[in-house]
Amino acid sequence: MKHSIAIVGLGKIARDQHVPSIAGSDSFELVAVASPHNRHETLPSYPDLVSLLKATKNLSAIALCTTPQARFESASQALTHGCHVLLEKPPGMTVSEVQILIGLARSRGVALHASWHSRHANGVEPARTWLATRKVRRVSVVWREDVRVWHPGQTWVWQAGGLGVFDPGINALSILTRILHDPLILKNAELAVPENCETPIAAQMQLVSTGGAEVHTDFNFLHTGTASWDIEVETDRGRLTLHHGGSEMQVDGRPVALAQGTEYGRLYAHFAGIVRERRIEVDLAPFELVADAFMCGRRVSAPPFTP
Helix, strand or coil, X not given: CCEEEEEECCCHXXXXXXXXXXXXXXXXXXXXXXXXXXXXXXXXXXXXXXXXXXXXXXXXXXXXXXXXXXXXXXXXXXXXXXXXXXXXXXXXXXXXXXXXXXXXXXXXXXXXXXXXXXXXXXXXXHHHHHHCCCCEEEEEEEEECEHHHHCCCCHHHHCCCCCCCHHHHHHHHHHHHHHCCCCEEEEEEEXXXXXXXXXXXXXXXXXXXXXXXXXXXXXXXXXXXCCEEEEEEEECCEEEEEEHHHCEEEECCEXXXXXXXXXXXXXXXXXXXXXXXXXXECCCHHHHHHHHHHHHCEEEEECCCCC
């Protein structure tokens, strides 16, 4: 029997990824949505989560796809109601919020998952396995895309808590913190913040692993043309490259055959196991690195952003 699940926040990521992935899932059935501005074409739709919870009986799980600024309140309501919760990335607006959610999920005996969809790309686990027996020396991350294409009209990304360029950049960090077997430490960062925004439009980070690997990241939201979502890892025995957000993998320039699938399809299959075991799986490592960049990074002024 499938778990009944509802989506809260029926925006772009929910329509593009969550709705079709749930439709193709063997473990979940989408039964309702809650969104203040959007309605589902065929399912019961409610203006907020409180209304949905009152009207929907025997609801098992909630997928929270709201903006980060609104995620804590909805997650708290869902967990208190006894629902298992999947948090779209980033898992909240602050690290401390998510820590409170962990305690609430534990007290209620329900599952909580801070999901990092990019970790479910085709090449991520093969890359982690390949790197397990090698010493990493240097890592280069180039994560560039056009915000006007990928976040059209989404003003929340420029508001405090919206992360700016770290909204896509955290995807790269989620991959890095999965494939590298040593923790990462931020050494310095530079954040370019438009004069009319509260979050950065570009960012550079210098990190080092506890194993001594040097890591440089280049995040840019004003890139035009084909997006670049690439990670290159130099080791003592070869060079590994992940292209297109981890969907393709090369070793020393030669393509590696990978099992095919979709990130969100794998994500929901993974979440099903978390629900079955009523487990809390909340890895905050990518989020903590972003928080460190905001805390310690040097801010430079950038021209006003024009949507």
